[in-house]
Amino acid sequence: MVLNDTNISGRLPDSIGNMRNLSRIELVDCSFYGNIPSSLTNLSRLSYLDLSFNNFTGSIPSLSKSKNLTHIILYYNNLTGPIDSTEWESLLSLLILNLEFNLFEGNIPSSLFTRPSIRELRLSNNRFSGQLKGFFNAPLQMLKTLDLSNNNIGGELPTSIWELRGLNVLSLSSNNFSGSFHINLVQQLRNLWDLDLSYNHFSIDATNTAPQDSSFPDLQDLNLASCQLTTLPRFLANQSTLFFLDLSHNYIKGDIPRWIWTLENLNHLNLSSNFFEDMETPLGNLTFPLDFIDLHSNMLRGNMPPLSSYASYFDFSSNKINAIIPDDINILNSMFFSLSKNNFLGSIPKSIYKAGYLDVLDLLHNHLNGTILDCLMMASPKVLNLQNNQLSGDIPQNISSTCDLKILDISENFLQG
Structure with missing residues (x-):
């Protein structure tokens, strides 16, 4: 039946x-x-x-x-x-x-x-x-x-x-x-491709794993959020099939290593809410389809994090990045882009205005200057947050009739007129 x-x-x-x-x-x-x-x-x-x-x-x-x-x-x-x-x-x-x-x-x-x-x-x-x-x-x-x-x-x-x-x-x-256990126990599950141990009350020890260790299974999805990790599991450097990686809400310190940008099948990367201080940048542009990058709430400083032209979600908020947003920044396919609560300097690049799919643009609480241009409104995100910067000048007179804006916050700037 x-x-x-x-x-x-x-x-x-x-x-x-x-x-x-x-x-x-x-x-x-x-x-x-x-x-x-x-x-x-x-x-x-x-x-x-x-x-x-x-x-x-x-x-x-x-x-x-x-x-x-x-x-x-x-x-x-x-x-x-x-x-x-x-x-x-x-x-x-x-x-x-x-x-x-x-x-x-x-x-x-x-x-x-x-x-x-x-x-x-x-x-x-x-x-x-x-x-x-x-x-x-x-x-x-x-x-x-x-x-x-x-x-x-x-x-x-x-x-x-x-x-x-x-x-x-x-x-x-x-x-x-x-309880607690060592990540090496995963080596026994030779056929495993999806592991999710996130959001429990145990702690996982990931020390003393070698990057060249091929005894771990070939994982596609790995979720170890809130597992009290204190170090980045080094065996991940050998995980060429990895597609989804979430190590958020842990206690991982040090630098984000260069090898993490060489995982050619990686699509989703979430290292947010850790204690990363810096990152080794990739050699050249990211060419693989990394669609989701979330590094918010770390202690990152220095240069702009790497961007993939394929990505639809970038969140680098709540760090200590002290840099100028590159003029040639490529977020054409982005739907969410946040650099809020950092120390970014200079003006907003015109290339951001070309992001036709953008729903959220969040640049609040930085040191950005310059004027709010007409073409910023032409980009038509649904949420635009430029609060607490050093922007100046007049609010544009001619806002496009096709504008999809639902939330606009430009408070705490130096606007006039």
């Missing part, structure tokens, strides 16, 4: 339990509400169940008689209560369990972690709490994806989690995990 993306609504009738030959139920993105009928327990031949993107409430009915179930997909509903009363150990064929974006609570049953057949375990964005009391049956485990992010799970990570050799995706962010 496949009724995906239809206008069917209301409650799913109990009589569905009379259709005892059903092996597949897909009711994705309809408008069903109310409880999932307990009569589903009668469907002993059921192998595939997908009720995602609905408004189902209540708990999960027992599915222990459905011995052939391989997929249980219930994400984006309003299901509640604990799940430890479900007899997960009876589902010997279960491959994928996806309960994301619901309101489940209580402990995560240890029986889920010992199912040798399971490939994907996605329980993120719920209210699960307690600790991971169970252990992973690592030698037999076929687990590829483990996502427990955005819950309230606490305690230390089970050491057996680092023995899940088949893992591709490990996401434990935004929980209450505690």
